[in-house]
Amino acid sequence: MITRRQAIVLSAGAIASAKFNSSAFAQDAERHGMSAFGDLKYPADFPHFNYVNPAAPKGGVFSQIGPNRQFNQSFQTFNSLNSYILKGDAAQGMELTFATLMVRSGDEPDAMYGLAARSVAISDGGLTYRFSLRPEAKFHDGTPLTAYDVAFTLTTLKEKGHPIITQLLRDFKSAEATGDHTVVVRFAENRGRDVPLFVASLPIFSKAYYSKQPFDQSTLEIPLGSGGHKVGRFEPGHFIEFERVKDWWGANLSVSIGQNNFDIVRFEYYRDREVGFEGFTAKNYLFREEFTSRVWATRYDFPAFKDGRVKRDVLADDTPSGAQGWFMNLRREQFKDRRLREALIDAFDFEWTNKNIMYGSYTRTHSVFQNSTMMAKDKPDAAELALLEPFRGKVPDAAFDVPYAPPVTDGSGQDRRWLRRANQLLGEAGFALKDGKRVLPNGAPIGMEFLIDEPTFTPHHLAYIKNLEVLGLAATLRIVDPVQYRKRVDDFDFDITVTRFSFSETPGDSLRTYFSSTAAATKGSQNLAGITDPAVDALIDIIIAAKTRDELTTACRALDRVIRAGRYWIPHWYKASHWIAYWDVFDRPAAKPRYSRGIPATWWYDKAKAAKLEQRG
Numbered sequence: 001m002i003t004r005r006q007a008i009v010l011s012a013g014a015i016a017s018a019k020f021n022s023s024a025f026a027q028d029a030e031r032h033g034m035s036a037f038g039d040l041k042y043p044a045d046f047p048h049f050n051y052v053n054p055a056a057p058k059g060g061v062f063s064q065i066g067p068n069r070q071f072n073q074s075f076q077t078f079n080s081l082n083s084y085i086l087k088g089d090a091a092q093g094m095e096l097t098f099a100t101l102m103v104r105s106g107d108e109p110d111a112m113y114g115l116a117a118r119s120v121a122i123s124d125g126g127l128t129y130r131f132s133l134r135p136e137a138k139f140h141d142g143t144p145l146t147a148y149d150v151a152f153t154l155t156t157l158k159e160k161g162h163p164i165i166t167q168l169l170r171d172f173k174s175a176e177a178t179g180d181h182t183v184v185v186r187f188a189e190n191r192g193r194d195v196p197l198f199v200a201s202l203p204i205f206s207k208a209y210y211s212k213q214p215f216d217q218s219t220l221e222i223p224l225g226s227g228g229h230k231v232g233r234f235e236p237g238h239f240i241e242f243e244r245v246k247d248w249w250g251a252n253l254s255v256s257i258g259q260n261n262f263d264i265v266r267f268e269y270y271r272d273r274e275v276g277f278e279g280f281t282a283k284n285y286l287f288r289e290e291f292t293s294r295v296w297a298t299r300y301d302f303p304a305f306k307d308g309r310v311k312r313d314v315l316a317d318d319t320p321s322g323a324q325g326w327f328m329n330l331r332r333e334q335f336k337d338r339r340l341r342e343a344l345i346d347a348f349d350f351e352w353t354n355k356n357i358m359y360g361s362y363t364r365t366h367s368v369f370q371n372s373t374m375m376a377k378d379k380p381d382a383a384e385l386a387l388l389e390p391f392r393g394k395v396p397d398a399a400f401d402v403p404y405a406p407p408v409t410d411g412s413g414q415d416r417r418w419l420r421r422a423n424q425l426l427g428e429a430g431f432a433l434k435d436g437k438r439v440l441p442n443g444a445p446i447g448m449e450f451l452i453d454e455p456t457f458t459p460h461h462l463a464y465i466k467n468l469e470v471l472g473l474a475a476t477l478r479i480v481d482p483v484q485y486r487k488r489v490d491d492f493d494f495d496i497t498v499t500r501f502s503f504s505e506t507p508g509d510s511l512r513t514y515f516s517s518t519a520a521a522t523k524g525s526q527n528l529a530g531i532t533d534p535a536v537d538a539l540i541d542i543i544i545a546a547k548t549r550d551e552l553t554t555a556c557r558a559l560d561r562v563i564r565a566g567r568y569w570i571p572h573w574y575k576a577s578h579w580i581a582y583w584d585v586f587d588r589p590a591a592k593p594r595y596s597r598g599i600p601a602t603w604w605y606d607k608a609k610a611a612k613l614e615q616r617g
Helices: 004-014 147-160 163-168 195-201 273-281 293-298 338-346 350-356 382-391 416-428 455-470 482-490 510-515 534-545 549-566 607-616
Strands: 029-031 061-065 102-104 112-114 117-122 128-133 172-179 182-187 229-235 239-244 264-268 287-290 310-316 323-328 447-452 474-479 496-501 569-571 577-583
Touching (some): 112 117, 112 195, 128 195, 147 163, 147 172, 147 182, 163 510, 182 195, 323 338, 338 416, 338 569, 350 455, 382 534, 455 474, 510 534, 510 549, 534 549
Parallel strands (some): 447 474, 447 496
Antiparallel strands (some): 029 117, 117 128, 128 182, 229 239, 239 264, 287 577, 310 577, 323 496, 323 569
């Protein structure tokens, strides 16, 4: 068993070390921002981010089907306005209502600059952060936002927050207010490199507000926030609106100039993607990111698109694309055998699926760090081998060779070469055929259920299930409502399910929530596969201990090799771009921020375009 302490020692001996007390982390130096490695693009007196239009007008409505979610938020419905606990299905966008200590820059890998915090002083060892708060910061009811609220928030989230939050706060020790405008945050020895960044990105709650009601309850009561928007009209399961706070205290800060431009930001909910698309063509909402290749390729022929009232664009995605695929639940006995998992990978004909269902729009996913320099390629170099050698004999030998890549088929839908290989693997694993059905060594039939919460992926599943049947594997598809789906996934009550995840350009403690043994045993975590590998745990600790970006990249590549060698998921596909469509009532800066879409944060409502659109009907 490799302990956390041993992992840190391995890191120090395997890759060149750098002292944490570099000039970027000088004792008690006041800083206007911070980053994982201390580098900042913008000086203390910067007027605004380079990717915004500082003269962007305020007003208008931005409406969309939300493209992403956090913690307990749902894509398809909501029954709660508390998105920071495990209970309930929260509305998307709730993060708009809360101020944070700092906010991320969209054109730097991980840099953050002060919002509620005017500055931060970091101790020589990097274990104590002293945030100085802006005296003008306040909640929506006019009460001051103080250091006592920050300390209360961090303590509450560590004790009662969503499991993802509590895992990411593992190395957060305490927060103490030393006055109204100063909060001291302390971290554990060998803390995760990105934990302070995560702390600075968390919402700030009102201590007084939560003294009158429990924090850890699902509720539709509008919470007291302090951000640039507040909850407006909403109808559970149908829509929610966030209203711009006209006299917001943070509006003129350099981190806010040119952003938060819409009077209303509205999220629409549809249980079915087809119905959702029809809603867009009818102008029920104004902006859409398209995730269905069939729709992108064939459905943009409606009148408003043909006559130019609806526009389309493709935006480059320079962030790591991460992993999407069918994740097998290793908590189920049948999936514990790596050969069965590899056989399932061999049975999926991506080339046929991409051509016949997805119009050739995608590229096969190989890595958990896809589309980034952290993705392993070729044979490991000397630095990677130095990290991997302590695990030789404890991880598959494939981790020391060219990293595993899923097979490339002939695109026929049933490539006999790969089905024969899958059949051979199943035989080697002792899963014999009995009356045409594959059985476990104890004679029980192998069955597996694919669990999803909406029908869009049905064609992909049915084609794949057909191949599994050829191998004698009994597989079924079950579509459940979003609430039941969330409950079953949080409880790890599934055989196989689809998910997608990606990491920032500087992954750290977040890796634990996806791959660590602790997360595998924590309900509501993102370790859906149930990976419990001491080598993976140790490599995550090495990544977290990296002192330079080069060390980080090397360690991530080593982790990628081990995870890919484990055959933990059936890789799907990715594309390094965003497909967007919108009714022509918006304007935007000439260039988007490199590491985000910048939508809707940097866009604005163009009254002249909107008036012209109305005239055209």
